[in-house]
Amino acid sequence: MRFLASLNPQTLRILALLLVLALVVLFFSTQINNYLNGRLFNRISSSVAIMALIATAQTLVILTRNIDLSVGSVVGFTAFATGSMIASFPNLHPLLLVSYSMLIGACFGAFNGFFVAYARVPAIIVTLATLALFRSLLVEFADGRSITSSQLPQWLTSFPNTRLLEIGQFQFRASFVVAVIVVITVHIALQKLRAARKLYAIGSNPEAAAMAGINQKATVFIAFVCAGALAGLAGFMFLARFGNITVVAGLGFELKSVAAAVVGGVNIFGGSGTVLGALIGAVLVDLIETSLVRWPLVSEFWREAVLGALILTAVALDAIVMRRLIALRAAKHHEKREKEIGTEPVVEARDG
Amino acid sequence: MAERSALSTMWARVQTWEGFLVCALIFIVLMNTALSPQFMTLTNQINLFQLSIEKIIVALVMTFVIINAEIDLSVGSMIGLAACAFGFLFQAGVDPVLAIGIVLVIGALGGALNGVFIAYVGLPSLVVTLATLIGFRGLARVLVEDRGITDFPEWFDALGQKGLVGPIPFALIAFFVLFAVLWVVLQRSGFGRQTYVIGTNREVAAFAGIDTARHKLILFTGSGLVSAFAGLLYAARVGAVRGDVALGFELDIITMVLLGGVSIFGGSGTMLGTLLAILIVLNLRNGMALLNITGHIQTGVIGILLIASVLLPRLNLGKWLGSPASREPSA
Numbered sequence: 001m002r003f004l005a006s007l008n009p010q011t012l013r014i015l016a017l018l019l020v021l022a023l024v025v026l027f028f029s030t031q032i033n034n035y036l037n038g039r040l041f042n043r044i045s046s047s048v049a050i051m052a053l054i055a056t057a058q059t060l061v062i063l064t065r066n067i068d069l070s071v072g073s074v075v076g077f078t079a080f081a082t083g084s085m086i087a088s089f090p091n092l093h094p095l096l097l098v099s100y101s102m103l104i105g106a107c108f109g110a111f112n113g114f115f116v117a118y119a120r121v122p123a124i125i126v127t128l129a130t131l132a133l134f135r136s137l138l139v140e141f142a143d144g145r146s147i148t149s150s151q152l153p154q155w156l157t158s159f160p161n162t163r164l165l166e167i168g169q170f171q172f173r174a175s176f177v178v179a180v181i182v183v184i185t186v187h188i189a190l191q192k193l194r195a196a197r198k199l200y201a202i203g204s205n206p207e208a209a210a211m212a213g214i215n216q217k218a219t220v221f222i223a224f225v226c227a228g229a230l231a232g233l234a235g236f237m238f239l240a241r242f243g244n245i246t247v248v249a250g251l252g253f254e255l256k257s258v259a260a261a262v263v264g265g266v267n268i269f270g271g272s273g274t275v276l277g278a279l280i281g282a283v284l285v286d287l288i289e290t291s292l293v294r295w296p297l298v299s300e301f302w303r304e305a306v307l308g309a310l311i312l313t314a315v316a317l318d319a320i321v322m323r324r325l326i327a328l329r330a331a332k333h334h335e336k337r338e339k340e341i342g343t344e345p346v347v348e349a350r351d352g
Numbered sequence: 353m354a355e356r357s358a359l360s361t362m363w364a365r366v367q368t369w370e371g372f373l374v375c376a377l378i379f380i381v382l383m384n385t386a387l388s389p390q391f392m393t394l395t396n397q398i399n400l401f402q403l404s405i406e407k408i409i410v411a412l413v414m415t416f417v418i419i420n421a422e423i424d425l426s427v428g429s430m431i432g433l434a435a436c437a438f439g440f441l442f443q444a445g446v447d448p449v450l451a452i453g454i455v456l457v458i459g460a461l462g463g464a465l466n467g468v469f470i471a472y473v474g475l476p477s478l479v480v481t482l483a484t485l486i487g488f489r490g491l492a493r494v495l496v497e498d499r500g501i502t503d504f505p506e507w508f509d510a511l512g513q514k515g516l517v518g519p520i521p522f523a524l525i526a527f528f529v530l531f532a533v534l535w536v537v538l539q540r541s542g543f544g545r546q547t548y549v550i551g552t553n554r555e556v557a558a559f560a561g562i563d564t565a566r567h568k569l570i571l572f573t574g575s576g577l578v579s580a581f582a583g584l585l586y587a588a589r590v591g592a593v594r595g596d597v598a599l600g601f602e603l604d605i606i607t608m609v610l611l612g613g614v615s616i617f618g619g620s621g622t623m624l625g626t627l628l629a630i631l632i633v634l635n636l637r638n639g640m641a642l643l644n645i646t647g648h649i650q651t652g653v654i655g656i657l658l659i660a661s662v663l664l665p666r667l668n669l670g671k672w673l674g675s676p677a678s679r680e681p682s683a
Binding site for chain 2: 126131132138140247305
């Protein structure tokens with residue numbers, strides 16, 4: 001208990017998530033024949049790549065005490081627009097195409113960010129509206145057409161499954177590697193960069209952040225733009241993975257991304273959480289979903305019901321355990337201070 | 353002089369958010385009437401309500417939930433679960449009347465589950481109801497798997513499809529009765545006043561001796577119960593249920609409530625505002641449908657309206673459109 005209390009809550013959270021992940025894998029390996037092998041890793045890693053990016057985007061916004069419900073529509077629109085682009089100009093350089101996707105996403109993010117940061121409309125209202133708005137733009141843009149994989153160049157459709165590295169049975173496919181690189185880059189930026197730390201400052205205490213001279217509007221705006229760009233990148237990956245894109249692409253991703261972030265320990269009220277946590281959250285959700293389909297004991301229809309129960313349990317446990325740990329840390333801190341002072345314990349109202 | 357003061361009273365009314373909504377509604381109705389001869393027929397007017405009955409019924413309780421500074425994302429899934437549970441029970445040979453009772457109990461229990469986690473465990477409602485959004489939908493799928501269930505008793509289908517009083521169907525009457533009851537509860541009762549106080553500041557409400565946890569538990573239980581009722585209405589109206597009943601309804605419902613001037617931060621809003629917003633959304637969608645504008649575009653227009661509803665009072669047109677202050681309850 002002492003050791004646990006000495007750890008940073010965020011590190012602790014990630015350790016706890018990894019433990020849960022291990023337990024889930026262990027549990028299913030006793031239930032499903034031939035479960036624990038390289039194919040499981042390959043399967044989960046390629047299916048989680050898109051959600052990892054969207055969960056990262058969502059985390060950036062949630063950290064600032066906002067929410068982005070429009071990510072699913074942004075992913076859908078970008079996937080479609082990118083598909084039409086490459087279908088019209090098949091010789092376009094891959095990097096240009098990726099930039100195009102991210103630019104579209106960033107524009108949508110800027111639209112959200114403008115209304116949230118500068119017009120001060122609550123994010124839940126703005127993104128609820130743009131969830132519908134961006135989707136109807138897609139319907140207009142698509143005009144009854146859909147993208148099929150035959151319209152796409154070979155390099156694009158084969159990209160997600162390209163094996164970059166193979167260790168025994170474990171294949172590190174391009175989509176997963178890209179997603180992990182993005183997540184780690186964002187993680188390091190959030191931990192080390194002064195500019196990125198502003199997201200935490202604003203999320204944990206907007207008034208104090210303003211007093212410390214942080215430009216709240218600009219920071220929130222940039223968070224939305226970055227989230228949009230990441231969603232755009234996810235749209236690109238979505239196109240590459242599925243090839244066939246209709247106007248319903250990305251439908252429902254918004255709630256899944258919030259779920260992944262929240263399971264990963266990102267505080268829905270802003271100010272705390274890591275994108276690494278969100279990545280593990282996305283993996284956990286995906287792992288449970290995929291494994292339940294293969295679990296012979298329950299029908300595949302149980303998948304969502306069990307998933308909902310698990311999210312609720314995870315979040316409730318997390319809240320209870322974290323509350324205890326924070327109290328424990330506070331008590332320890334208090335004890336230490338008492339020893340330092342070496343006099344009568346000073347009882348401060350806010351510690352109790 | 354007297355005439356003038358009457359005019360200025362009227363002007364003062366128009367300045368509130370509700371007044372603005374009334375003007376918008378009149379404008380939309382006039383436009384629709386001018387654009388389409390079918391619009392003002394009784395069949396079309398009844399149809400307009402009938403087709404969205406589940407959403408508008410749930411929007412009434414959602415008004416309470418959002419004024420209380422909470423949110424319930426699980427309503428769409430609860431509508432689906434209730435409809436599927438009815439189908440399941442009916443197919444299992446349970447007497448339909450008993451099945452209706454069981455479904456309502458399931459709704460209340462589901463809502464109470466949300467309530468316990470929110471009020472007593474202290475989790476944010478956004479997270480809890482997001483989890484039950486997934487969970488309830490899953491249970492609905494477990495119950496009906498990939499079948500569709502049809503062939504409900506004739507009287508049950510008739511309740512949703514035929515007129516009960518003349519051409520007016522049961523669901524529409526239920527909607528107005530529920531509206532009247534909830535209007536009294538919110539605007540004229542102690543429970544309603546507590547809803548505003550807790551929504552404005554939960555700590556202050558607790559200091560004032562209000563059992564905020566119990567209040568929230570009751571609220572979410574009510575939300576589940578009404579959603580289950582809406583699910584039964586769906587089963588009766590369509591005469592068939594599937595696992596994806598009411599998928600994505602939560603966003604439409606919340607949009608209606610927010611458009612009605614209920615603040616997402618809690619503490620302000622009125623039942624009348626929600627009713628007017630419901631009428632605006634229904635008439636707008638209906639008008640667009642009569643002009644052959646597709647569903648996704650309709651939703652997009654509603655989306656623009658939603659942002660506008662928050663922006664307009666801010667743009668310091670406030671002087672004549674109603675400032676945010678005037679959006680607070682008059683009671």
